[in-house]
Amino acid sequence: MRIAVTGSTGLIGSALVRSLLDDGHAVVRLVRRAPEARSDGSTEVRWNPTLRQIDHKGLAAGPDGSGLDAVVHLAGAGVADRRWSAAYKRQIHDSRVLGTTTIAEAVAGLKQPPRVLVSGSAVGYYGQTGDRLIDETEPAGGDFLARVCTAWEEATEPASAAGVRVAHARTGLVVAAGGGAWGRLFPLFRLGLGGRLGNGRQYWSFISLRDEVAALRYLIDDETLSGPVNLTAPVPVTNAEVTEAMGRVLHRPTVFSVPEPAIKVALGEFAVEVVGSHRVVPARLLDAGFRFAHPTVDQAIQAAR
Template sequence: MQLLITGGTGLIGRHLIARLLSLSHHVTVLTRDTTHARQVLGERVEYWSTLQNRTSLDDIDAVINLAGEPIADKRWTPQQKQKLSESRWQITEQLATLINASTSPPSVFISGSAVGYYGNQGAELITEEESPTPEFTHQLCARWEELALSAESDRTRVCLLRTGIVLAANGGALAKMLPPFRVGLGGPLGSGKQYMPWIHIDDMVNAILYLLDNPILHGPFNMTAPYPVRNEQFCAMLAHVLDRPCFMRVPAFALKLLMGEAATLVLGGQRAIPHRLEAAGFGFRYYELEEALKDVTGKK
C-alpha cells in the first residue's frame, strides 16, 4: 500500500511508520525538514518537502495526517493560538483539496484530532456522540475535523483520531512527567479530580492500522484506553510503578500563572472512552494503567 503521512517525526508518527515498514508498506512522509526526518526515520521512507507542485493524490492509497504544532509547549497568546490552528488547518485543507481533485483518490483519509474536541467535561462519561463545550480546544479540533471531512466521498472515507494522552517510553506527556516523579517530587495537578484519558502507544498504532484496514469504518473515534483515570490516580500509579512517593501537589493557581489559559489542558479533562472502536471489534492490549506504565517505564 502507498501511504502518505504528515507529522511523521512526531511521537505517534515514528512508531506508526516503523510498524508500516515492518508490514512492507511504502511510506512517503511530507515534511518541511527532510534532513531531520531522514535522520529520524531512515532511508526506507520517501520524502516530500511540499505539496505545491502536486495536482492530485492519484498515486496514494491512503493518507494519515498527524501534523500539528505541539499544543502544550507554550502559553496560548493570540499569536500562538493562530500558530496552533494554522499548523493543523492549512495542511488538512491542502490534503482534502488534493484528494477531491484526484481521479483515483486515496480510499481512506485518517486525520488527527484530540479529546480536546469535547472541552472540559468533568466526570461525565464521554463517547463520540457527546456534545462539546465551546472552549479553544474544541474550536481548534472542530475546524480541523471539518476540513478533513470535506474530503469524504463515496470513494474516500474519513476517520478522525480524537486522541488522548499517549503513553510511550520516549516523548509525549509522560516524558515531561517522569523527571520530577523519578526524584520523588511528583504529585497531582490542581484538585487531581480531572480525568486523564490515556492510551498506550502500541494500542494507538494498532488502532490506526485497524482503521486503515477496515473499509466500513469512518467518522470520529476516541483513541483512548477503555478505563480513563483521575489525575490523582494516574500520579499515584506512576509513583507506585517507579517506587517513589507522590505528595508534591502542584496548586491550580501556580499552573495558571505558569501556563495561562493553556493550564486548562492539565486542570480540565475528559472521561473519554473508545466506544466506537470497541463496537467495531478492536481489541486493546493495555486496559490497565499499571501494566501500561510498567511497560513504557521498563519496570515490568
C-alpha cells in the same frame, strides 16, 4: 499498501512509520524541506501547509506506478509546546486547519484517490466535561481547543465529498516516555518529584503509544469505521489515580502536589487543559472489535518506562 504520513517525525508519527515499514508497507513522508533519500526505505514528498502547496505528482505515484492506499494526517503545532499567546493560539489553529485542508484537497484531486484518510483530532473536541462518561455521540464543546478540533475535522470535507472514507482519530493523552505531555512527567516521577496536579479529581483519558499506533492502523484497515473515533484506553482515570500509578510502577514516592493557582501562573490559559477533565471512552473502537494491549494505566506506564 502505499501510505502517506504527515507529522512523521513526531511522537506518534515516527512510531506509526516504524510499524508500517516493519510490516512491509511503502511509506511516503510529507516533509516541508527538499526531499532526501532515506535509509529506512520510506520516500519523501514536499509540501507546505502554510501556503497550501503540495507535490501532487510525487504524492500520486509510487515507483511502480501505484497510487496511495491511505493517508494518515498527524501534523500540527504542539498544544503544550509553548505558553498560549494570541500568536501561538493562531499557530495551533492554522497548522491544523490549513494542513488538513491542503491534504483533503490534494486527496480529492488525485486521479486515483486513496480509499481512506485518517485525520488526527483530539478528545479536546468535547471541551471540559467533568466526570460524565463521554463517547463519540457527545457534541463539541465551546472552549478554544474544542473550536480548533471542530474546524480541524471540518477541513477534511473535500476528501469526504470525493468519496474517500474519512476517520477522525480523537486521541487522548499518549503515555510515552519519549515525548508528548506524558513524557514530561516521567523525569519528575523518577526523581521522586511527581505528584497530584490541582485537586487530582480531573479525569485523564490516556492511551499507550503501542495502542495508539495499533488503533490508527485499525482505522486504515477497517472499512466500517468513518467519522469520529475516540483513541483512548477503555477506562479513563483521575489525575490522582495517575499519580498513584506512576509511583507504583516507578517505585517512587508521590508526596508532592501542585495547587491549581500555581499551575495557572506557570501555564497561563493552557492550565485549563491540565486541571480540566475529559472522561472519554472508545465506544466505537470497542464495538468494532479492537483489542487494547494496555487497557489499564499501570500497563500503559509499564510499557512506556
